[in-house]
Amino acid sequence: MFVKSLVAGMAVALIAAGSALAAECSLPPDAQAGKTVSNQCKSCHEFQADKPSRPTAPNIHDIYGEKAGQRKDFPKYSEGMQGAAAKGLVWTDANIMEYLADPKAFLAKVNGKDVKHAMFFNLKDEQKRKDIIAFLKAIKGKPECN
Ligand code: HEC
Numbered sequence: 001m002f003v004k005s006l007v008a009g010m011a012v013a014l015i016a017a018g019s020a021l022a023a024e025c026s027l028p029p030d031a032q033a034g035k036t037v038s039n040q041c042k043s044c045h046e047f048q049a050d051k052p053s054r055p056t057a058p059n060i061h062d063i064y065g066e067k068a069g070q071r072k073d074f075p076k077y078s079e080g081m082q083g084a085a086a087k088g089l090v091w092t093d094a095n096i097m098e099y100l101a102d103p104k105a106f107l108a109k110v111n112g113k114d115v116k117h118a119m120f121f122n123l124k125d126e127q128k129r130k131d132i133i134a135f136l137k138a139i140k141g142k143p144e145c146n
Contacts, residue, residue: 025145027138034135037128044121049143057119061146063091064136080107080115087111093133100129 027035038047044057053059058074069077069085077085089095089110099106103119123129139145 023144025139025142027145028134030131030134031138032135034131034133034138037123037132038135040121040123041132044119047139047146049146060136061143062140064096064133064140066091076118078107078116078118080104080111080117083107083111083115091136096133096136097126097129100132 041047041060044054046052046054046057046059047061048059049061051059053071053074055076058071058077067085068089068091069081084107087110095106098109099119100123102122104117107117108114123132
């Protein structure tokens with residue numbers, strides 16, 4: 001009787017340990033560096049997969065490889081971002097690199113004219129941009145990472 005409940009207890013403990021492991025996020029080193037960079041984005045952006053966008057900026061947990069300007073829970077996309085969405089812009093490595101360096105210039109280029117934009121932030125440091133892209137790529141589809 002005692003042995004049986006001990007075994008049952010261990011099985012429960014093992015299952016609990018297993019699910020704790022599954023919920024843990026492991027990131028490659030460049031993505032880990034990008035997670036530190038993401039602290040700069042978090043003043044505006046939500047990175048938790050299941051949370052809605054904030055009034056300040058869209059949720060970007062799963063933005064990598066997606067079309068621009070698609071979050072229905074962020075109603076304040078700028079004219080420039082709406083134009084980019086209409087043109088089917090996708091957030092590839094190259095596009096995120098250019099956007100983060102200079103959002104205004106990038107959206108002007110995509111739209112073929114000067115447009116209003118809404119991300120008043122830029123990240124000039126090339127390595128940091130590469131790292132944040134590695135992070136966005138690594139967390140896509142992984143709600144345990146943010
Ligand atoms: C000061 C606030 C602020 C900060 C800081 C900020 N962003 Fe943004 N971001 C915005 C806003 C607002 C938009 C919507 C822009 C528009 O509509 O023109 C946006 C849009 C984006 C988009 C496009 C989203 C979509 O739905 O297509 C990406 C990608 C993005 N930001 C990445 C980042 C990353 C990565 C960082 C950090 C390195 C960052 N942003 C920092 C405010 C911010």
